[in-house]
Amino acid sequence: MSRAYCDMAPGHPVHGAYHDTEYGFPATDERVLFERLCLEIMQAGLSWEIVLKKRKSLNAAFDRFKVDKVAAYAASDVRRLLADEGIIRNRLKIAAIIHNAGVVQGLRASHGKFALWLDAHRTHNGKPRGKADWVKLFKKTFKFTGGEITGEFLMSIGILPGAHWEGCGIYKKLRDIPRR
Numbered sequence: 001m002s003r004a005y006c007d008m009a010p011g012h013p014v015h016g017a018y019h020d021t022e023y024g025f026p027a028t029d030e031r032v033l034f035e036r037l038c039l040e041i042m043q044a045g046l047s048w049e050i051v052l053k054k055r056k057s058l059n060a061a062f063d064r065f066k067v068d069k070v071a072a073y074a075a076s077d078v079r080r081l082l083a084d085e086g087i088i089r090n091r092l093k094i095a096a097i098i099h100n101a102g103v104v105q106g107l108r109a110s111h112g113k114f115a116l117w118l119d120a121h122r123t124h125n126g127k128p129r130g131k132a133d134w135v136k137l138f139k140k141t142f143k144f145t146g147g148e149i150t151g152e153f154l155m156s157i158g159i160l161p162g163a164h165w166e167g168c169g170i171y172k173k174l175r176d177i178p179r180r
Helices: 003-008 016-021 030-043 048-061 067-071 075-083 091-111 114-120 131-141 147-156 169-175
Strands: none
Touching (some): 030 048, 030 067, 030 091, 030 114, 030 147, 067 091, 075 091, 091 114
8 A cells, every 4th residue: 555545544434443453464364364365356456445345245255265165166156256246246356266265275285374385485586575576476376466466465464565654653563563
């Protein structure tokens, strides 16, 4: 997001709690990581406020983003989701979320869990992985994960910097949280 987000979000009825308690905070729980990735996918081409307003409905529609449940979705679930007026009804985004749930299942098999896969890829050629390298990795691994989606996802979980500007009180709070 940007300095403008840090200026606008605190106290905002939709953005406030997300800005103050989630955005940029480290996350390792698989459900949280998967939800954040899915919300970023849903946001593509839309405002973040729309996604936050629909977050409760998205969680209900996608079984709280439980990876195994979403990975098992069939054609009937896709029809159900496309008919749900409470969510963002985009066939490509829905298909990507279902596909990506299967990818996360595979990451369990190869790395133990999604968070450990992320940790295993924090460096590239001996240096911290930059956004461009993360984007390449995500495009190779997941569907519907271009530069903005990947960058915002990684900022939202504290892997990439930039979630908050230095003058933001949350930036100062996050600075004191030990990083893995």
